Amino acid sequence: MRVLMFGWEFPPHIAGGLGTACYGLTRSLGKLGVDVNFVVPRAYGDEDQRFVRVVNASDVNATYTSAPVDTAEQELWRRVKFYEIDSNMVPYVTPEDFEKERKAFEESGCNAIHSQIGGDVWKERYTFSGKYGANLMEEVARYATVAAQVARDLEGQFDVIHAHDWLTYYAGMAAKRVSGKPLVVHIHATEYDRSGESVNPEVHAIEKAGMSAADMVMAVSHLTRNIVINRYGIDPSKVVTVHNAVRFAEGQEIEVERGVKDKVVTFLGRITYQKGPDYFVEAAAKVLKRTKNVRFVMAGSGDMMNHVIRRVAKLGIADKFHFTGFLRGDDVKKMFAMSDVYIMPSVSEPFGISPLEAMKSNVPTIISKQSGVAEVLDYAIKVDYWDIDAMADAIYGLVTYPALAHIFAEKGLQEVNAMKWDKAAGEVLDVYEKACAMAK
Amino acid sequence: MNKTICFHFNVHQPLRLKTYRFFNMGKDHNYLDMSANRAVVQRVAADCYLPMNNLLLEMIEQYQGAFKVSFSISGLAVEQLKHYAPEALESFKQLAATGCVEFVAGSYCHSLSSLVEGKEFEQEVKAEVAMIKKEFGQTPTTFANTELIYSDAIGDRVAAMGFKAMVTEGAKHVLGWKSADYIYANALNQKLRIALRNYKLSDDISLNFGGGAINADLFMEWLGATNGEVVNHVMGYDTFGERQKASTGIFDFMKALVGKVVAAEGMEFATVGEAAAAHQPIGVLHCPHPMSWADEERDITAWLGNELQNEAFSKLYDMQSNVNKLGSDDFNYVWNFMKASDNFYYMATKWFSDGDAQHYVNPYDSSYAAFINYMNVLSDCQIEVEKALEEKKAAKKKTTKTA
Numbered sequence: 070m071r072v073l074m075f076g077w078e079f080p081p082h083i084a085g086g087l088g089t090a091c092y093g094l095t096r097s098l099g100k101l102g103v104d105v106n107f108v109v110p111r112a113y114g115d116e117d118q119r120f121v122r123v124v125n126a127s128d129v130n131a132t133y134t135s136a137p138v139d140t141a142e143q144e145l146w147r148r149v150k151f152y153e154i155d156s157n158m159v160p161y162v163t164p165e166d167f168e169k170e171r172k173a174f175e176e177s178g179c180n181a182i183h184s185q186i187g188g189d190v191w192k193e194r195y196t197f198s199g200k201y202g203a204n205l206m207e208e209v210a211r212y213a214t215v216a217a218q219v220a221r222d223l224e225g226q227f228d229v230i231h232a233h234d235w236l237t238y239y240a241g242m243a244a245k246r247v248s249g250k251p252l253v254v255h256i257h258a259t260e261y262d263r264s265g266e267s268v269n270p271e272v273h274a275i276e277k278a279g280m281s282a283a284d285m286v287m288a289v290s291h292l293t294r295n296i297v298i299n300r301y302g303i304d305p306s307k308v309v310t311v312h313n314a315v316r317f318a319e320g321q322e323i324e325v326e327r328g329v330k331d332k333v334v335t336f337l338g339r340i341t342y343q344k345g346p347d348y349f350v351e352a353a354a355k356v357l358k359r360t361k362n363v364r365f366v367m368a369g370s371g372d373m374m375n376h377v378i379r380r381v382a383k384l385g386i387a388d389k390f391h392f393t394g395f396l397r398g399d400d401v402k403k404m405f406a407m408s409d410v411y412i413m414p415s416v417s418e419p420f421g422i423s424p425l426e427a428m429k430s431n432v433p434t435i436i437s438k439q440s441g442v443a444e445v446l447d448y449a450i451k452v453d454y455w456d457i458d459a460m461a462d463a464i465y466g467l468v469t470y471p472a473l474a475h476i477f478a479e480k481g482l483q484e485v486n487a488m489k490w491d492k493a494a495g496e497v498l499d500v501y502e503k504a505c506a507m508a509k
Numbered sequence: 510m511n512k513t514i515c516f517h518f519n520v521h522q523p524l525r526l527k528t529y530r531f532f533n534m535g536k537d538h539n540y541l542d543m544s545a546n547r548a549v550v551q552r553v554a555a556d557c558y559l560p561m562n563n564l565l566l567e568m569i570e571q572y573q574g575a576f577k578v579s580f581s582i583s584g585l586a587v588e589q590l591k592h593y594a595p596e597a598l599e600s601f602k603q604l605a606a607t608g609c610v611e612f613v614a615g616s617y618c619h620s621l622s623s624l625v626e627g628k629e630f631e632q633e634v635k636a637e638v639a640m641i642k643k644e645f646g647q648t649p650t651t652f653a654n655t656e657l658i659y660s661d662a663i664g665d666r667v668a669a670m671g672f673k674a675m676v677t678e679g680a681k682h683v684l685g686w687k688s689a690d691y692i693y694a695n696a697l698n699q700k701l702r703i704a705l706r707n708y709k710l711s712d713d714i715s716l717n718f719g720g721g722a723i724n725a726d727l728f729m730e731w732l733g734a735t736n737g738e739v740v741n742h743v744m745g746y747d748t749f750g751e752r753q754k755a756s757t758g759i760f761d762f763m764k765a766l767v768g769k770v771v772a773a774e775g776m777e778f779a780t781v782g783e784a785a786a787a788h789q790p791i792g793v794l795h796c797p798h799p800m801s802w803a804d805e806e807r808d809i810t811a812w813l814g815n816e817l818q819n820e821a822f823s824k825l826y827d828m829q830s831n832v833n834k835l836g837s838d839d840f841n842y843v844w845n846f847m848k849a850s851d852n853f854y855y856m857a858t859k860w861f862s863d864g865d866a867q868h869y870v871n872p873y874d875s876s877y878a879a880f881i882n883y884m885n886v887l888s889d890c891q892i893e894v895e896k897a898l899e900e901k902k903a904a905k906k907k908t909t910k911t912a
Binding site for chain 1: 530531532533534535536537815816817819820823824875880884885887888889891892
């Protein structure tokens, strides 16, 4: 099986979970003998006028894993070929933000919301702004044009097209039209997850067009699958759930000397409405009424941060509720290592990788029932995001009863270690085969 | 009777906190950005304290008692001058020795303790008085609170400590039709005389001078046009050389203005304490709610105006009794700089981010950043204080047992 895959990002240049997911998936597909031609947008400077460049996959990979790449690993990556398309498409940015950013960048040479998407991503892609589309939609269309060219150039070298999330749907559709090969779209998040009810109609339209044009649709959870069926009106028979897995970057365990004796309950993520930060604050206040030896940490930044800080002050718990701002790299690991409870109270979360990272660090975890990851985890406490009493209860239990925390930490680690991309890749391969069979 | 002209300068330097994150808690108890503190104090000493003190000394010598000024200087500022700019402290001492400079008491930490019940305020004033006695050889009888914060009740507390006069803002909403250019009496204890700041003329020097339209002749005209008995110019001392850079001609202006006032018929200089003693109060000033010299509102909302400030303030003063119980120099040191009103000022959200004049001293990007940093430090300090208290208790138990 040979795949032409359209993504947004690939390690090490990642701003969020999609890049890591693509990494884990392509690696395991490689193991199953699938050849992957991976196309990513990436802007370069004036020195290169070609639209597409082919990059040695092991080069890309080498910068990601810090350990020396062994030969088996190299063998694996020989199956993956990279095509980088000059483009300033940036993941996790709405068309509105794109416009704002572009203007800000042109005026000042630096970006305004870098803390949310990781500063270097934008800078890297936007240094030579004049060459590219003036807005995100134009850029998406331009990416599709180039994608069609790539598909033409690679004619006969792939059997199926795989497109990740809406930015690449036009590209996938164009490739399908050119090559006549079946299209599989992969839904990591929908516009409803990103924007709640105030969806951007243009983005919604692209999503719907992509899903409709696809031969098969993969969703990262049943939750997302239901959204695809109910909100986008896609035929249920062609929508499949393929749960994400997790692959942890090789790296030494971080030893952290704990500063505070109190138990630490951590929220780590963007402080936006979708992540449910305000429910966490209310639950924290309830817990603090019962026990004093616990502290709460909100790590991240986002448009609701100031609101949350004010609420914390108003509740009078600011000496027990701390904000770290946006964390990266080792600071994230450090934060996990210092935590006694991890909580993800998301209002809507297609999947949610971060609880798995917490569990990998031996941290008992509370997740909302409205997250996709809740479908695959047994050893995480699940609560409704709005049920602050249940949330407070769970936090109190985990910080007060060592036996409970111990069980969740130990079994949780086993559970998360058993989640392999190999399984997910097998399911993806099934979907490819089904799509090919349908197309025939 | 001559019109009395007063200049009162307020000297204060807060101790700036370093970026203190959650990760520092429990491990790192050095809360201060020492290099920033040193840099600021040394810069202000070089640009303002030293040149302005020299100018004042020169003029005092030249006019042989006809020129007088008064100062209030916070304990935190004196501590820092001692460490980072001893030559500036020395020149303040020289001023004190001339006999023409009155040192007015304030709160040692430039704090908001006067807004809190209990003995914290009184303790701070006591420390300030002791400091002035030690450093400048004077026993202050006049009081100027942090940011000129004043209310009937605060005045009453100040009077109970034996002060004869207090300086505060000539706020319009308190005065109504009355003029700031007279001496008034406190409403609860009429023995305490109240001297009021003429904010119009004070601001013309401290805020508006840089525009270039103001010169000594014009200012003399304005002084002549005032109808009252006393004109109090009260301003931050950093007006000279910092807010108004030397290049604006502020030093020359002061030199010229002082010369003209000394030469003028019907005008004389006095310190604020002398002026308050020399003139009879013409009425009682009622001020039931705390006021200050800050902003258009002249109230205390610059420091206690939003939930962030209220939370930080109440959490800080919750620690008061524990810190007092400990009586440790280390913890008192931290307690002192944490109380400084500046910490709360940085958390204000009432101004828009348009490069307001108020913001030029703010080391934080936003009120929220200021709040987070302050609360992290405060939380760590809280833990340490509780730990120390427990150790103290345990040690006490041990000694009583062995005894």
